[in-house]
Amino acid sequence: MTHYHRPTFGSRLGAILAAVGSAVGLGNIWRFPYEAGQNGGGAFLVIYLLCVLFLGIPVMLAEFFMGRHTRRNAVGAYQQLEPRSPWGLVGYMGILGAFMILGFYTVVAGWTFEYFYRAACQIVFGAEEAGTAARFGEEFNLFIASPWRPIVCAAILIAGTHAVILSGIKRGIELSAKVMMPLLFLLMIALCIRSATLPGAAEGLDFLFKPDFGKVGSRTVLGALGQAFFSLSLGMGCMITYASYFGKNANMQATAVSVAAIDTCVALLAGVIIFPAVFSFGIQPEAGPSLVFITLPNVFQQLPFGNIWAAVFFLLLLIAAVTSIISLHEVVTAYFHDEFAMSRAKAALVVSLGIFVLAVFSSLSCGLLGGYTLFGMNFFDFLDKTTSQILMPLGGMLVCIFVGWRIDRRILKSEFTNRGTVAFYFFSIYVFVLRFIAPLGIAAIFCDQLGLIARLSGQR
Numbered sequence: 396m397t398h399y400h401r402p403t404f405g406s407r408l409g410a411i412l413a414a415v416g417s418a419v420g421l422g423n424i425w426r427f428p429y430e431a432g433q434n435g436g437g438a439f440l441v442i443y444l445l446c447v448l449f450l451g452i453p454v455m456l457a458e459f460f461m462g463r464h465t466r467r468n469a470v471g472a473y474q475q476l477e478p479r480s481p482w483g484l485v486g487y488m489g490i491l492g493a494f495m496i497l498g499f500y501t502v503v504a505g506w507t508f509e510y511f512y513r514a515a516c517q518i519v520f521g522a523e524e525a526g527t528a529a530r531f532g533e534e535f536n537l538f539i540a541s542p543w544r545p546i547v548c549a550a551i552l553i554a555g556t557h558a559v560i561l562s563g564i565k566r567g568i569e570l571s572a573k574v575m576m577p578l579l580f581l582l583m584i585a586l587c588i589r590s591a592t593l594p595g596a597a598e599g600l601d602f603l604f605k606p607d608f609g610k611v612g613s614r615t616v617l618g619a620l621g622q623a624f625f626s627l628s629l630g631m632g633c634m635i636t637y638a639s640y641f642g643k644n645a646n647m648q649a650t651a652v653s654v655a656a657i658d659t660c661v662a663l664l665a666g667v668i669i670f671p672a673v674f675s676f677g678i679q680p681e682a683g684p685s686l687v688f689i690t691l692p693n694v695f696q697q698l699p700f701g702n703i704w705a706a707v708f709f710l711l712l713l714i715a716a717v718t719s720i721i722s723l724h725e726v727v728t729a730y731f732h733d734e735f736a737m738s739r740a741k742a743a744l745v746v747s748l749g750i751f752v753l754a755v756f757s758s759l760s761c762g763l764l765g766g767y768t769l770f771g772m773n774f775f776d777f778l779d780k781t782t783s784q785i786l787m788p789l790g791g792m793l794v795c796i797f798v799g800w801r802i803d804r805r806i807l808k809s810e811f812t813n814r815g816t817v818a819f820y821f822f823s824i825y826v827f828v829l830r831f832i833a834p835l836g837i838a839a840i841f842c843d844q845l846g847l848i849a850r851l852s853g854q855r
């Protein structure tokens with residue numbers, strides 16, 4: 396049990412910005428454009444929007460309910476609502492998942508830090524010699540495989556996150572979101588204008604916004620579902636934890652809708668930044684990390700003041716990543732703090748050290764320790780794949796089932812309406828979605844991804 400007064404966010408806006416900070420991350424800025432690009436651009440967009448609306452928002456609301464109603468961490472929330480039942484395991488899954496995501500997410504964030512640093516110091520992008528895609532690729536691979544530099548970068552970010560977590564809910568998490576989110580928007584707008592005014596930008600915009608339903612397959616729909624989930628920080632107890640700091644009068648529906656809307660806008664803006672730039676220089680949009688770390692440096696190098704644009708871009712990515720890291724850190728810290736009667740400082744320290752150890756191994760697994768594999772994957776990929784393909788969908792599905800089937804409808808309604816003081820339209824439809832649509836939809840992604848894993852391991 397929690398024996399102390401639980402802090403809350405200072406204002407509704409602060410709560411929304413904190414949740415937005417969690418949602419907006421690497422998932423929006425490189426994963427989304429790449430997924431959209433590969434899956435028919437506009438057509439993917441339409442499906443993605445439907446997923447956010449009919450799956451993302453309901454799951455987010457379910458997590459908000461769990462957190463605000465119990466005012467506990469992810470594990471405590473399940474245990475309080477159904478003591479001594481296996482449901483507590485879902486909470487543990489969330490803590491474990493958040494911890495594992497941190498193990499590789501901090502490493503990728505570290506890479507963005509290095510690239511920001513390089514751009515700011517004019518190291519790469521202003522080089523006199525003409526850069527080729529191959530050279531940028533080589534440089535990137537060399538960097539991530541090096542034994543200490545990426546670790547130092549990750550360590551700096553973990554230390555920064557640690558400082559924010561130590562400063563508490565209002566003065567740490569909320570304040571950092573209030574500073575960083577507006578900055579993120581400013582940087583994004585600047586980059587958008589730059590990118591959209593490049594010669595040949597229209598081609599990139601067409602690529603992103605022109606629906607090509609010919610490319611839509613089951614893979615597209617499931618890709619959109621998975622992306623919506625990752626991007627909205629669902630399924631790992633993240634939104635449960637943040638909602639436990641919501642005030643009594645926070646309007647959860649409005650918060651969920653705003654977070655989803657802003658998160659989606661950021662993803663769209665990221666597409667508007669990346670594709671015109673890529674197409675304008677006649678570069679093909681590639682898959683995964685290479686798009687941001689190899690393809691884009693190529694683009695920046697050809698722009699006047701390329702260094703400055705590169706620095707702005709990587710700073711943007713860094714800010715987005717850091718606010719997401721903070722939210723994941725808080726999931727684990729809140730758990731230790733609540734459940735083991737540890738001080739916040741001690742809990743945060745245990746978590747930060749733990750993340751650091753994971754980050755060291757996942758970073759080394761991109762180089763020195765690359766030969767050691769778990770289920771045929773290096774440690775980095777293992778953390779990434781187990782969380783995004785197994786723990787996240789499972790956690791999201793179970794939270795819907797739990798809230799939909801195990802919670803008394805009157806309790807649900809009272810919590811969502813703040814004891815009858817705000818309206819909740821379509822409540823019955825919402826419960827129906829929670830009980831049937833969302834779990835079945837998520838089960839579909841889940842099975843698909845398990846199928847993928849089976850296929851992949853079959854190939855080895």
Ligand code: TRP
Pocket residue numbers: 417418419420421422423624625626627628629630631633719720722723787
């Ligand atoms: N949503 C973040 C992104 O888009 C990542 C993230 C933060 C996350 N917290 C999470 C993903 C919890 C899943 C679960 O980059």
